[in-house]
Amino acid sequence: QSALTQPRSVSGSPGQSVTISCTGTSSDVGGYNYVSWYQQHPGKAPKLMIYDVSKRPSGVPDRFSGSKSGNTASLTISGLQAEDEADYYCCSYAGSAHVVFGGGTKLTVL
Amino acid sequence: EVQLVESGGGLVQPGGSLRLSCAASGFTVSSNYMSWVRQAPGKGLEWVSVIYSGGSTYYADSVKGRFTISRDNSKNTLYLQMNSLRAEDTAVYYCARPLTGYAFDIWGQGTMVTVSS
Numbered sequence: 001q002s003a004l005t006q007p008r009s010v011s012g013s014p015g016q017s018v019t020i021s022c023t024g025t026s027s028d029v030g031g032y033n034y035v036s037w038y039q040q041h042p043g044k045a046p047k048l049m050i051y052d053v054s055k056r057p058s059g060v061p062d063r064f065s066g067s068k069s070g071n072t073a074s075l076t077i078s079g080l081q082a083e084d085e086a087d088y089y090c091c092s093y094a095g096s097a098h099v100v101f102g103g104g105t106k107l108t109v110l
Numbered sequence: 111e112v113q114l115v116e117s118g119g120g121l122v123q124p125g126g127s128l129r130l131s132c133a134a135s136g137f138t139v140s141s142n143y144m145s146w147v148r149q150a151p152g153k154g155l156e157w158v159s160v161i162y163s164g165g166s167t168y169y170a171d172s173v174k175g176r177f178t179i180s181r182d183n184s185k186n187t188l189y190l191q192m193n194s195l196r197a198e199d200t201a202v203y204y205c206a207r208p209l210t211g212y213a214f215d216i217w218g219q220g221t222m223v224t225v226s227s
Binding site: 003034036038040045046047048051052057089091092093096097098099100101102103104 | 145147154155156157160162166168170204209210211212213214215217218219220
């Protein structure tokens with residue numbers, strides 16, 4: 001399986017909104033509603049932010065939202081805060097018990 | 111508290127072997143399907159392997175035939191036996207438990223594996 005495609009970097013000012021895209025194929029993103037998103041700060045383990053395309057785990061602020069259209073999933077962060085600066089990874093079930101991650105997007109809060 | 115703690119990483123020569131451990135607390139490893147995910151230095155996340163509660167195992171093509179995932183129910187511990195190691199296996203290895211479906215909400219702190227002569 002090939003990695004899902006994400007932009008290498010995005011940026012936004014505090015209070016603004018940013019959207020990170022994640023493009024796959026009909027065999028992964030487009031084929032299942034099992035897209036998740038992870039936030040990773042340097043030197044830390046990933047943290048689950050969104051699962052099943054648009055659901056938020058307990059404790060994740062509602063500033064984080066997810067969606068999907070066809071083979072592309074998106075993570076939107078509204079009301080950007082300094083602590084949102086991190087790497088973000090999308091992830092999708094790809095069938096046959098396999099999971100595939102995106103290449104990661106570095107979010108910079110200006 | 112639900113927690114995962116990895117150990118067993120280190121420096122190994124190409125062609126060598128290493129066994130990683132992932133000790134779980136606060137939940138039962140055998141009741142969940144557990145995965146290993148790795149991250150090469152400065153690179154993104156890569157799914158490595160999964161073991162289901164029934165014992166079925168699956169691997170990424172990059173490690174199939176070289177790595178073996180297993181668990182010891184009595185120790186509530188997950189393992190990853192890595193053989194025929196290559197330089198490209200150098201990474202931080204995380205064990206992870208899913209919240210639901212294929213979304214991982216519990217991660218260990220990671221253990222570093224360096225394959226170099």
